[in-house]
Amino acid sequence: MATTQATISLRSSDLIPSQVLSLTSSKRLLKAGSASEGVDHLDMGRVDIVTGTSFDLIDATALGLGKNNYIYIANKSTSESNFITISHVDRTIIMGRLYGGDFAFFPWSAHDAAHDIEVTAFNGTSTIEYAVFHEGKTLISAS
């Protein structure tokens, strides 16, 4: 049985000087609604995203629909001005920007076929690392 633990720590002593921020959240990644069964599938990779084209980084698949999928994306670019946007529905919904050094971790319902996770690079090629922790996906038949 897979046991996967995701932890975030947020720390700052000067963002709100009168209130030091020291927050930690840790969660075992479980299947949707389960109290004990961990997500048991994984896709991960490292890719260069060149500018000028939007790419589907992660395809929404029927087996992922409504499941507990978790996505981790980190922009490993060393240039702080290089950023990627994360979007879906053919870039009509732009979630936000990850600049060099930023990361994101969020749930993903693979809501329908239009809800692929798309990435687009700006100001230069960004190298990104990503992982999808999920409950299974629909494999595409070989032609």
Added chain:
Amino acid sequence: MATKATFTLSSTGLVSDNMNFSTDATLTQAGGAVDIANTSGLARKTTASTAQYTLFKADEYTSDRSNKLYLKNTSSTAAEYFTVSIDDETIGRLYAGDWALIPWSATGGTPAAFSVTFASSWAENDTAVFDGVTITLGSTETTAAMVDLVVAAQYPNWTVVETSSTVATFTAKDSNDLSLIEEGAASDDYVVTTAGSGTGTVARTVAPVASANDIKITPGQSANTVEYMLFHE
């Protein structure tokens, strides 16, 4: 000290090798090394129904920057979740104990705007009524005096500026207000009452476009507590 975010992931049994990795990020403003300086503060909201709630309105933040949003479902009941959406597009579900750190572009919409052109002869005690606010002209019986009073007032849902000595221009505070103000000199939305021949002619100047980037949550059950903190520019 800047604001540091650290992500750590450990896993056994997911693949044949144990997995551990960690990423540190300093939350900076867009495109540079300047620390991010604004935050909503750490907050909690407990929902009372399964209706959709808006946590953050994109209109209120600078768009296309390096904003980050931390979210957590504080429930300890495994089946309890809330759905995170950017406007009406579902991102995913946060079940009990789940957390997320999401970049947010905060792309706002276009708020509606209209102008009111005041003309002809206004008299003392003439009125203009809009957005629940009544303007009453004093003893200076000029269109310029009327405009001065109109732009000096505070409106719940609109801002107003003086475009000229006879024209006031209103802009909606919320781009999601898509109602269209009736145009003309006899508008039912901007009502002028005059004992003289004064007119206030309404003309729509900007058509509203709703924000498609508000952060919303929809609880799967009535009572759900979400913890959140926005880091923004």
